[in-house]
Amino acid sequence: MRLEYAPAPESRDVVEIKPSYGLFINGEFVEGGGTPFKTVNPADEQALAEVACADEADVDRAVQAARKAFGVWSALPGAERAKYLFRIARIIQERARELAVLETLDNGKPIRESRDVDLPLVAAHFFYYAGWADKLEYAGFGPAPRPLGVAGQVIPWNFPLLMLAWKIAPALACGNTVVLKPAETTPLTALAFADICVQAGLPAGVVNIVTGAGETGAAVVNHADVNKVAFTGSTEVGRLIARSLAGTGKKLTLELGGKAANIVFEDAPLDQAVEGIVNGIFFNQGHVCCAGSRLLVQESIRDELLDALKRRLGTLRLGDPLDKNTDIGAINSAAQLAKIRELADAGEREGAERWSPACAIPERGYWFPPTVFTGVAQSHRIAREEIFGPVLSVLTFRTPAEAVEKANNTPYGLSAGVWTEKGSRILWLADRLRAGVVWANTFNRFDPASPFGGYKESGYGREGGRHGLEAYLDV
Amino acid sequence: MSENNGRLAVRKTYKLFVGGAFPRSESGRSYAVRSAKGVFLANAALASRKDARDAVVAARKAFPGWSGATAYNRGQILYRVAEMLEGRRAQFAAELVDADGVSARKAGELVDAAVDRLVWYAGWSDKIAAVHGSANPVAGPYFNLSTPEPSGVVAVVAPPMGPLLGLVSVIAPVIVSGNTCVVVASERAPLPAITLAEVLATSDLPGGVVNILTGRAAELAPWLAGHMDVNGIDLTGCPEELAVACERDAAENLKRVFRPDPGEDWLATPGTARLRAFLETKTVWHPVGI
Known part of the structure; x- marks a missing residue:
């Protein structure tokens, strides 16, 4: 129900x-x-x-x-x-x-x-x-x-x-x-x-x-x-x-800018990771320089994670920003909306598969539905350029070394996310990720006492x- | 260099120092280096754009190992460099007499200061994180730790004056934190730089951590400033106009730029500005819970 x-x-x-x-x-x-x-x-x-x-x-x-x-x-x-x-x-x-x-x-x-x-x-x-x-x-x-x-x-x-x-x-x-x-x-x-x-x-x-x-x-x-x-x-x-x-x-x-990798290992607590992915890319309509816009998921749990993620995205409410129940508000400007559309279209043209939950879009205003691209290659524009919108690009990896390699394969270096239950692996990754903020088993946390920058x-x-x-x- | 007792001395060929090896310039070029009194000393390699690029490749290759080494290990190696330099005190003093026309006594003091500078920086290796990192008391159930990390590959234009002390004073703060570097030696007095390379090569410093080019700063610095795989640049040895042009080019990939204090006294205790110039701060968050 x-x-x-x-x-x-x-x-x-x-x-x-x-x-x-x-x-x-x-x-x-x-x-x-x-x-x-x-x-x-x-x-x-x-x-x-x-x-x-x-x-x-x-x-x-x-x-x-x-x-x-x-x-x-x-x-x-x-x-x-x-x-x-x-x-x-x-x-x-x-x-x-x-x-x-x-x-x-x-x-x-x-x-x-x-x-x-x-x-x-x-x-x-x-x-x-x-x-x-x-x-x-x-x-x-x-x-x-x-x-x-x-x-x-x-x-x-x-x-x-x-x-x-x-x-x-x-x-x-x-x-x-x-x-x-x-x-x-x-x-x-x-x-x-x-x-x-x-x-x-x-x-x-x-x-x-x-x-x-x-x-x-x-x-x-x-x-x-x-x-x-x-x-x-x-x-x-x-x-x-x-x-x-x-x-x-x-x-x-x-x-x-940024193009942060959010890396999810097969031993990650899946429900928490899904919440973290959603918070990572759909918080503030993805208008976040440190947004987790590249999801790197370990190949063995790809399907399971994507199913859970899509289920969760189906429950997000897009609409009136002043409504206290709204999860996804309006895109800030017509110009930004045009930029998001252009990059999302490029994602489709370059061969990635586009998915959005069923989601009514208000008639007036600037809106873009939460969007997930699968089958994304590292060379795709949606994996390289900052979209600054509610658009997630999903890539996969097999080994921790490959995850690091892909995460760092960007001219940016603002933030990164790691999801795993294994503490030593978190620290191993945190050492190797070339990013100013590393969120482990959390994402998009901010505090005045915590330095931020790229x-x-x-x-x-x-x-x-x-x-x-x-x-x-x-x- | 001197020819004693009627015996003809065996002279040294001064080459570049790239990736732990001593190649000639790929360009095949060289230039005559003269003493402060105008006497011919040697032909130094005149490095080219290609040499600069090769040096960046070597520095990048060395970065994961050097930045991943323990701070203790980096400190040990810098101290070892100081030991090796001390052991060659007489040789460096003689080169400084030639290069700068200073008295033998003054030259010895400059070598001593260079050795002491290395020792000073060696000790910093495992203190930087304690002094420049922090445990941050965020308002929530999170572990939150900031630590300094090296920026990556740094181009260093060494000062034209101070061919040994100045050189050591610009290299040590860059590498002690885990950066690797490509150094453009003093164009006027490059020979101590290459002799220093011999010290570096025998101090357990991994090849590629320090790469030394001899040649013209005006020719090499712009290539390094615009190089997309260089993360930072120290403009100490650039004259004003060249420094501005390099700073502009450095914006292309947002290099960290160190603009020197024009009145920097190489004999004074350095402070931490040079250390901090090529450090990043990484902050790691993790929830606290059971």
């Missing part, structure tokens, strides 16, 4: 979206010089608000404000900076419900995820780095590590507020000031964060938010008075930034933990 769920929508009333938003520069909301743009709800394609677009002059004003604030902010005793960050963390907790709904509206992710994953992690991240602000001399980088100055930060649309927290919390704790550009399609929670800075009484200019598209981002990272650039996004753009920063002496950290073309530098301080200190 299949039990249907009644709709359980979270109320939109907890958040008040203004018709238009300005840039947040030097503690005030101001107009932008560029052409304003609309941000839409990807679940119904309705415009949510009009947002100012920062041009070069606006970015320059933001950097000047940050530069001016740097003197005051970096001179504050660490304990005082810490208290501002603790305040921000508390306000985020107080406004968590509002922020979760806003995130879901602007991004399309299920409210269950924005409420239970994104927002708790955002607050935790500020709490964590608040505690570092007056203890930097104990962080292992020498007796008196210094901040770098003005940090230019560009973040993606998949975890808008969480990526903001990953960037701003350590930067401020170390005594830097920031100019942050949120993604064009998800600016609203960053602008809500600007309001949180006002509520916290943060000195003007310490945090500046400039909204816009790629040109605005380029103006931020290329500004001559920016000392540090932090970028999370595609490897393609990361490469461009690394090139354009050559010779400038700006400190650069990059958190880029090997090879997944970028460099770490965010989170003591390691995350290094990116914002002159060490």
